[in-house]
Amino acid sequence: MNTEELLKDSKGVVADLRTLAAMTSTPAGAQRIAWTPVWDKAEQWFMDMMKAEGAEISVDSAHNVFAKIQGETDDAVLIGSHLDCVYDGGWLDGALGVVAGMGAIKRYGIHGKKPKKTLYVVSWADEEGARFGRSCIGSSAVSGALNVEEAAVLKDNDGISFTEALKRYNLNVADFPKAKEEFLKKGIKEYLELHIEQAPVLESQNRSVACVGGICGCERQYITFTGQRAHSGCPISMRHDAFLAAAQASLKFRDIGLAHTTADKFAYCTVGKVSVVPDVVTIFPGICKISLDQRHVDSSVLKTIYDEAHDACVKAASDNGVDVSFESVWSIPPTIFDPHLVKLCQDSVEEQTGERATLYSGPLHDAAEMAKFLPSVMMFVKSTKGLSHCKEEDTPDADLECGVSAFFRLVDKVVNA
Known part of the structure; x- marks a missing residue:
């Protein structure tokens, strides 16, 4: 040639x-x-x-x-x-x-x-x-x-x-x-x-x-944390803050992705959308909805990181005194x-x-x-x-x-x- x-x-x-x-x-x-x-x-x-x-x-x-x-x-x-x-x-x-x-x-x-x-x-x-x-x-x-x-x-x-x-x-x-x-x-x-x-x-x-x-295959979902909105003057330890629960879970998603990444195969966990209700400076949110996009080329690993993210959300909800619900958006195998x-x-x-x-x-x-x-x-x-x-x-x-x-x-x- x-x-x-x-x-x-x-x-x-x-x-x-x-x-x-x-x-x-x-x-x-x-x-x-x-x-x-x-x-x-x-x-x-x-x-x-x-x-x-x-x-x-x-x-x-x-x-x-x-x-x-x-x-x-x-x-x-x-x-x-x-x-x-x-x-x-x-x-x-x-x-x-x-x-x-x-x-x-x-x-x-x-x-x-x-x-x-x-x-x-x-x-x-x-x-x-x-x-x-x-x-x-x-x-x-x-x-x-x-x-x-x-x-x-x-x-x-x-x-x-x-x-x-x-x-x-x-x-x-x-x-x-x-x-x-x-x-x-x-x-x-x-x-x-x-x-x-x-x-x-x-x-x-x-x-x-x-x-x-x-x-990579992909699992995409919306996760909604529901607590109780209230004035920002309320002590942090006494809040039911939906955003803090979402933030705790999101940081855990990062750890999950890194833990399941190898030299040639990456695990992806991405929060791309975040919305809070109400969206007001002086109120901590009663509702926080986030997206989670997870990807991996191995279907078994994809299921593992999906399950671990679910568990992380349940724990974050419990730690912050809020509820959590899940809505599947899209799924495609590797x-x-x-x-x-x-x-x-x-x-x-x-x-x-x-x-x-x-x-x-x-x-x-x-x-x-x-x-x-x-x-x-x-x-x-x-x-x-x-x-x-x-x-x-x-x-x-x-x-x-x-x-x-x-x-x-x-x-x-x-x-x-």
Whole structure:
């Protein structure tokens, strides 16, 4: 495999990423929110670029956009990620995977050698869920996991329903399940995805790229502590303070996460939302509601940290003389990627960098939906300071080029097998 050619092609991917960023960003960050005109512009750019490479374009019933290069056989490989982002997001999240796929199409399109297997690249619809709150809309429609009744009534911050927003695209969410039938006709046998890490692990290891062995499962819930509100002049030892109970539990969550973290597998416990009633300076709260998001790649460990968090809440409630209740919000099991593809991915990383590196993803990705019914694998490129979902999101060009080159090695292995 020609290393100079790989570097040249990877530099082209970085250049295309910068073009996309310039088209779809403001000084506040990327603005490619799904189901908005800026996202539409990005999707049209993807289609136009791929048509220029001789790719056949199709859009399924869930608004997933596919580009196809016919191979010597109908057995197909799919490269995928998403072009949508969060509000004021970063230039690489999601876009890296799609644009790297575009780079693969360029290598095998009208200017390249015909691949043994047919090659598809997909821009999945609404991975982030930034506008309507439900992640992986397009890929979950294909996997069959999307609940269309629940999706239909989702609303954005302006009160516009998902159903209403889809009218602009002449789409009906009730038709989204058809995307699975359409997908199965494509003959796709493997799924590959390149993404930034969105964490500082690779940077801390002084590595540019790694294979991803799997994606963490997640247990997400709301926890409500209920005590008795009263004046802030009441002695602390005599209070039934709902916030102090929540704070005690939250500090314990941190200890639980650290206690179950190993060298290569992290346990995540995150309190992201806190609300108190009343929200008044001179009153300690009678009600405190917090969110708890817990993740781990091992289902048994995920259950353990979930149970330990429950026990911590019960103890915190007792210690502070308040009640506690639990409301499950969302649950998804861990995803372990296909062993054969993981090995090929590890081989590709080693060929590019001289060492094997494997880690697990804390964030969710479309690959989790694909892995439900297809052999799948991901590859990560390092993130500067681990920052993502913000305008500061970045990766040095040299690391991007290294990661894309390693990914092209993986694509070549799978497409020409």
